[in-house]
Structures are given as C-alpha cells and as structure tokens.
Amino acid sequence: MRTVYTRVRSAMTPPMADHRPALRVALGxxxxGVALLAAGRPDLIIYAVFGAITGMYGRTDTRRRRFAHQTQGGLILVLGVAIGVALADSHVAPAVLVIAAVAFATVGSVxxxxxxxxxxxxxYGVFALGAIATVPAGRVAPSSAILIxxxxxxxxxxxGILDAPRGSEPATRLPVPDVRDVLLHASRYAIAITAAGAAGVALGIDHANWAIAAAAGPLAAADASGRIKRGIHRLAGTLIGLVVAAVLLVPHHHAVALGFFTPLIMLMTDxxxxxxxxxxxxxxxxDTIIGVTAAIAVALLLPGRERAAT
Structure with a gap:
C-alpha cells in the first residue's frame, strides 16, 4: 500500500519547476483583473485571461529564448483574440466561426x-478565437478588447524576463521539423476541428467553440498514443472540472472559481x-465529448511517424 500511495502521490504532484510559471500566470x-474589477468591468476580464496565458510559454527557457517564445506565443494569442473580436463584431454564423477556427489552427500548427x-x-490561440467570437458585440470597442x-x-x-533563469544559451539549435510531418500534423487539426465544429453546429449545441477547443487540445502530442492519452486526460479533467465548477458557480462562489482553469473559463464566459x-x-x-471523440478518431486514422518531442 505504501508503494502504491507513493506512486500515486508522485504522479499527482507537479514538478517544483511548475510552481514558478503558475505564479507568473496568476500574477499576470x-x-x-483587479484593475478591471475596480473599473466595474468584470465582463472584460476574458480578454485579459488569454493575454495572461502568454506566461505559459517558455517556462523552462533561459532569458533570451523565453523572451522570444513568449513574444511569439503572445502574438498568436493576441491574433486569436483579434480575429475572435472581428467575428463577434460581424455577427457571423456559427459555420463561419468553424471555418475561421479551422484555418487558424491549420496555419497555427505549421x-x-x-x-x-x-x-x-x-x-490556446484557437481557444481564444472561439471563446472571444461568442462574446456579444457592443460591450467594448474592438480596439479596447484587443488592447486589454x-x-x-x-x-x-x-x-517572464524578470523571473528567467540565469545561464548561458544552449549551443545547439532546435531541430527543423520535417515538412511532411508538419503538413500531416496540420491536417489533423483541420480534420478534427472541422468534424467537431460541424457536429456541434449540426446538433445545435450552444458554445460549439468548446468542441473546437476540445478537438485541438490532444493533437499536440508527439505520437498517436500520446494524442489518445491526452484526449482521455482532457475528457476526464474537464468532467472533474465541471464538478468543481458546479459546486462553485451554481451557488455563485465566483472568487474561488478563479483558482481553477475550467471554472475560470466558464466564469469568464458567463x-x-x-x-x-x-x-x-x-x-x-x-462539447468536450464531441471534440475529444473527433481528436481520438483523427489520431487513429492519421497516426503518422512519431515526432521528436521539442
């Protein structure tokens, strides 16, 4: 029993290195968030949430590489929010949102x-695009939303710069991925998101953007087995998160909900x-069931060669 307990505890406990980036994201x-609350505009925090996700990039990199990767990741997130704002302001049909998400994810994968x-x-860029596209237009000027x-x-x-580890840059350059693998990987996103988004729209389920995000999440893994595992983990994690969200959101415990990812996103949406x-x-x-099902199906249909983890 002691051995089983030790293994479970080891699996459930995040590495110590994960605490610092988590704190950076929380502070970011x-x-x-406090500024918007003080201004009486909690409905605009959703735009800040996706900007704060920039802190997740380059968490173990040295200063120069972290600056580059966080800048690149931040640009992707801001672009996703900008496209989402434009779609919301244009009052597009759900089908147009699916097409935009497919195009963004395909290019974004490459x-x-x-x-x-x-x-x-x-x-995260796809998630930002879909979530922001469903926010009713007119609450704030598009330029202000993007600026936030x-x-x-x-x-x-x-x-990230202030908290970057001090040390010399690695002498080796990151390997250049194979073109065929990159295109195959992008096609997985295109097929899975098309299927999930179309299913959500056809079934008339509100917030079909969550189906799109659920389909995109597992596909980043390096091989088919990893994609399937991520899909299962995402489904299980979301369902557990929904239980937490139900406990916190139904009785309106909004302040506590900010400490959990699934309740946080749902609170910002609400x-x-x-x-x-x-x-x-x-x-x-x-939506999560639809998206994860699409991702696992594509992982099985297009396994491809195992990609080296970067």
Missing part, C-alpha cells in the same frame, strides 16, 4: 511546429454572456 492575470513553442500546438489582451500579454512577457450555470455545464460537457 491578477493585475489586469507556425508553432517550426517555432518549437512549448506548450506545443495552436490550442495585448497589454496583459506584455505584462506576462515582462514577468460574465461576458450570462446564462444558466447548469446550461453552461451541460454544453461544456457535451
């Missing part, structure tokens, strides 16, 4: 593979576009 969101960004893949995201991303980059918490939970669960 806390500053604009770009992130060549830049060797970590976290891998275009997931960009300013938060800049804060995240500055925090603040920007208020709806019944139970409906929100149901939509998120159904």
């Amino acid at each position: 969101l806390a500053v604009p 770009v992130t593979d060549y830049l060797a960004l970590k976290p891998e893949g275009p997931f 995201c960009a300013a938060t991303a800049l804060l995240a980059v500055l925090l 603040l920007a576009k208020p709806t019944s918490p139970l409906n929100l939970l149901t939509y998120r669960g159904l």
Whole structure:
C-alpha cells in the first residue's frame, strides 16, 4: 500500500519547476483583473485571461529564448483574440466561426511546429478565437478588447524576463521539423476541428467553440498514443472540472472559481454572456465529448511517424 500511495502521490504532484510559471500566470492575470474589477468591468476580464496565458510559454527557457517564445506565443494569442473580436463584431454564423477556427489552427500548427513553442500546438490561440467570437458585440470597442489582451500579454512577457533563469544559451539549435510531418500534423487539426465544429453546429449545441477547443487540445502530442492519452486526460479533467465548477458557480462562489482553469473559463464566459450555470455545464460537457471523440478518431486514422518531442 505504501508503494502504491507513493506512486500515486508522485504522479499527482507537479514538478517544483511548475510552481514558478503558475505564479507568473496568476500574477499576470491578477493585475489586469483587479484593475478591471475596480473599473466595474468584470465582463472584460476574458480578454485579459488569454493575454495572461502568454506566461505559459517558455517556462523552462533561459532569458533570451523565453523572451522570444513568449513574444511569439503572445502574438498568436493576441491574433486569436483579434480575429475572435472581428467575428463577434460581424455577427457571423456559427459555420463561419468553424471555418475561421479551422484555418487558424491549420496555419497555427505549421507556425508553432517550426517555432518549437512549448506548450506545443495552436490550442490556446484557437481557444481564444472561439471563446472571444461568442462574446456579444457592443460591450467594448474592438480596439479596447484587443488592447486589454495585448497589454496583459506584455505584462506576462515582462514577468517572464524578470523571473528567467540565469545561464548561458544552449549551443545547439532546435531541430527543423520535417515538412511532411508538419503538413500531416496540420491536417489533423483541420480534420478534427472541422468534424467537431460541424457536429456541434449540426446538433445545435450552444458554445460549439468548446468542441473546437476540445478537438485541438490532444493533437499536440508527439505520437498517436500520446494524442489518445491526452484526449482521455482532457475528457476526464474537464468532467472533474465541471464538478468543481458546479459546486462553485451554481451557488455563485465566483472568487474561488478563479483558482481553477475550467471554472475560470466558464466564469469568464458567463460574465461576458450570462446564462444558466447548469446550461453552461451541460454544453461544456457535451462539447468536450464531441471534440475529444473527433481528436481520438483523427489520431487513429492519421497516426503518422512519431515526432521528436521539442
């Protein structure tokens, strides 16, 4: 029993190195979040959330490489938010959102593979695009929404520089990925997101952008087995997160919800576009099942060669 307990504890405990980037992301969101709350605009925090995600990039890199990777990641996030704002302001049909997400993810997959960004893949940019595209237009000027995201991303980059480990840059350059592998990987995103988004729209499920995000999440893994495992982990993690969200959001424990990723995103969605918490939970669960199913199906159909982890 002691051995089993030790293994479970080891698997569930994050490495010590993960605490510093987590604190940076939290601080990067806390500053604009408090400012927006003080201004009486909690509905705009969703734009800051995606800017703060910039702090997740380059978490173990030295200063120069972290600056480059966080800048690149921040630009992808701001672009995703900008496209989402434009789609929301144009009142586009859900099908147009799916097409935009497919195009963004396909191009983003190629770009992130060549830049060797970590976290891998275009997931966060796609997530930003879809989530922001569903925010009702007219709450704030599009330029102001983009500025909130960009300013938060800049804060995240500055925090990353200040907290970067001191040391010499590695002498070896990052390997250039094979063109065929990059294109095959991009095609997985295109197929999975098309399938998930189309299914969500066809079934008439609200917040089909979550199905798109759920399909994009698992595909960053280096091989088919890893993609399937990530899909299962994402499904399980989201379902657990929904339980936490139900406990926190239904009785309106919003302050506590900010400490958990799934409740945080759902709270930001609810603040920007208020709806019944139970409906929100149901939509998120159904969309996650659709997206993960699409991702696993594509992982099985297009396994490809194993990609080297960067």
